[in-house]
Amino acid sequence: SAVISQKPSRDICQRGTSLTIQCQVDSQVTMMFWYRQQPGQSLTLIATANQGSEATYESGFVIDKFPISRPNLTFSTLTVSNMSPEDSSIYLCSVQGQGFDEQYFGPGTRLTVT
Amino acid sequence: GESVGLHLPTLSVQEGDNSIINCAYSNSASDYFIWYKQESGKGPQFIIDIRSNMDKRQGQRVTVLLNKTVKHLSLQIAATQPGDSAVYFCAEGPNQAGTALIFGKGTTLSVSS
Numbered sequence: 001s002a003v004i005s006q007k008p009s010r011d012i013c014q015r016g017t018s019l020t021i022q023c024q025v026d027s028q029v030t031m032m033f034w035y036r037q038q039p040g041q042s043l044t045l046i047a048t049a050n051q052g053s054e055a056t057y058e059s060g061f062v063i064d065k066f067p068i069s070r071p072n073l074t075f076s077t078l079t080v081s082n083m084s085p086e087d088s089s090i091y092l093c094s095v096q097g098q099g100f101d102e103q104y105f106g107p108g109t110r111l112t113v114t
Numbered sequence: 115g116e117s118v119g120l121h122l123p124t125l126s127v128q129e130g131d132n133s134i135i136n137c138a139y140s141n142s143a144s145d146y147f148i149w150y151k152q153e154s155g156k157g158p159q160f161i162i163d164i165r166s167n168m169d170k171r172q173g174q175r176v177t178v179l180l181n182k183t184v185k186h187l188s189l190q191i192a193a194t195q196p197g198d199s200a201v202y203f204c205a206e207g208p209n210q211a212g213t214a215l216i217f218g219k220g221t222t223l224s225v226s227s
Binding site: 041092106 | 148203216217
């Protein structure tokens with residue numbers, strides 16, 4: 001299994017500002033995923049981040065709003081740009097294990113936009 | 115599009131009872147399913163999985179049943195405990211490296227003692 005940490009664990013931000021969320025994994029992984037979980041809802045995939053290439057975004061999510069960095073095999077960041085109250089969600093980092101059917105999750109970053 | 119979903123948003127049981135959480139999926143080509151448990155303030159945690167060549171798989175106090183004919187799976191928790199209180203999600207698993215899980219809507223399980 002993989003141990004995943006995220007920073008910050010929570011934040012309250014002003015409308016129009018940006019927040020960068022960090023994801024750190026205790027082992028090298030090829031595939032990392034970023035999910036959004038809106039209040040009381042399920043997880044929705046934002047993008048897939050493969051080290052050394054541009055992130056692949058799901059329908060409804062764009063790079064200008066959610067830029068992602070993947071500088072190495074243990075770290076990734078997700079930025080939520082020009083925030084609005086609708087961006088208030090939990091943002092979760094996830095990694096795929098050695099077997100592609102293994103997927104592990106970080107504890108999430110709870111974002112509130114006022 | 116294809117989706118994975120759950121039947122009931124909430125389930126309340128007494129401690130010691132057996133719990134059954136249901137999930138319907140629409141993609142008949144799906145061949146791998148996982149149940150996750152998400153406690154408050156935490157990320158989802160793997161509970162149990164099943165592949166489409168099986169119709170039942172048992173773990174410790176948990177059993178997953180898969181009915182491919184009606185595209186339905188369920189999670190059974192035996193002797194439910196207060197620590198089982200959480201949101202449970204079924205997810206359609208990846209069929210190749212680089213593809214992510216697709217989550218259904220969750221069921222909130224509340225266990226009273």
